[in-house]
Amino acid sequence: MYTLNCKTSLNFFTTIVGLSMLMLAKPVCSKSNEIQLAPALVLNGQWIRESDGSSMLNPQTSGLAFHPEGYLSISDASADESQIQRLHLIDRQSSFILEKFGPIKLAEALSESCFAPYLQDRPDFEALVALPGKPNTWISVTEDATRSQPLSPACIEQYRETGSTDYPSLLVEITMRNESLLISGVRPVQFAKEDEVGNFPNDGIEGLAVDKQGKLYLGLEKDNHQHARVFFVNLNEELFNTQSFILAKDANLNLPQIEEGNHPINGMDIVYPDNNQNGYLIAAARNDNELWIMDLDGVKPTRIVPLTFFAPSFTFGDLPETVYSLQDCNEIKNGWHKMHNASLEGVLVDEDTLVLINDPWKANYLKNVKCEADKLPYERMSPLIFKTPLQADWFK
Secondary structure, eight states: OEEOSSEEEEEEEEOOTTTEEEEEEEEEEOOOOEEEEEEOOEEEEEOBBBSSOOOOOOOOOOEEETTTEEEEEEEOOOOOTTTOOOEEEEOTTBBBBBEEOOOOOGGGGGHHHHTTHHHHHHOOEEEEEEEETTEEEEEEEOOOOOOOOOOHHHHHHHTTOOSSOOOEEEEEEEEETEEEEEEEEEEEEEGGGGOOOOTTTTTTTTEEEEEETTTEEEEOOTTOOOOOOOOEOOOHHHHHHHHSSEEEEOOOOOOOSSSSSSOOOOEEEEOOOOOOOEEEEEEEEEGEEEEEEEETSSOEEEEEEEEEEEEOOTTTTTTTTOOOOOOTTTTTTTEEEEOOOOEEEEEEEEEEEEEEEEETTTTTGGGGEEEGGGGHHHHTTTTTTEEOOOGGGOOO
C-alpha cells in the first residue's frame, strides 16, 4: 500500500489492460502530497546486440546517457569481464553496439588517492549522466565496494563519517581523451545522520540526473525505513578539484512510501515539458515495474505509471546463436512474449522520447524464457531497450 507522511483517506483505482484493483492512499493534507495512478503502458523492447549481431553478453547495464551518435551505457561490477570498466555506444535505431570504449583508467593525479585501489580494480558503477559544460565528460557513481580491499586505516579515519556505508559512495568524473577513458576526479558522498540513510552496501545510489539549475540529483534505493529517497548536490567548477566529502541534501520530493517490500529507484532523468517550469524527475521503480513522475517544484501530484514489458522472440536464424524453431510455441503472440521480469536500470529523455534500458537480474531473468528459441539471450543476460513517447498527461 502507498502511504505518505500525513493523514490519508483510502481511494481505489483500476488500471487498464487487466491490472487488478490497486489501493492507494490519497492524502487529505495538501494537493502537493497527492499520488495519482496513470494509465498503464505496454512497452515493446529491442534486444541490444554486439556488432556481429549476437545478443550482448552480460553487460549488467547500470546507466544510460545521451551521446551525439546514440546512447552510452555503463556496466556495473557484476558484468562479464569483457564488459566492466567500459562505456558502450548504442545505435539509436538498430540498438547494435557501435563502439566499446575503455577500459576506464585512473588518471595519474589520483594514483595516491584513498580510493585508487577500488577504482583500479572492479568499481561498481551504477549510473551515468553527462556533465554540463564539459564535453566528453560524464559523472558516474559507485555503490557496492565489498568486492574490493577495504580502505587503509588512515583513510578509514579520514572518511569515517559517511552517514551511510563504511566505504563511501563515490561520485566519479569520467573523461574521454582521444577515445581513451580516464577517471579524472572523485568525491565521496556524505549523508547527514538525521537522514537515516543506513548502511546498505548494495542498496545505495542508483540514479543520477542534472537539472537546469545545476543540481545533481541522486536516487537512493532505500534508507533505514526501506524507502527510496532522492538527494542532491550542487554542481560547480570546483566539484572535482578536491577529494573531501560532498554533503548530499534531501530533495524533499513527493516519493511514494510503500509499507512492505523493496521498491528502489534504479534510474532517472529530468524532462521539461514547459520551459517555464523547473521540470519533472522521471524515475524507474525497478521492483514495481513502474515509472514515478515527480514535480521538482513539489506542487503537482506524483504520478505512478504501471509498466508491462514485451520482448521480441527470435525466428530461426535471426541471431547467429539461435538454433531452435518457434513452431508449436504457444507462448509467442505475433512475434512477442510477455516478460516475467525486466528490472529497469537506466532512464534517458531523448527529446520527446523516453528511453529505458534494463539490467538483467540474474536470479530472475531466466523466468522470462517462454520457448527454447528465446533461451540463449536470457542465459547471456542480454539487455533490451524500451522506448515510449512522453505523454502530456503525465505533467498536468
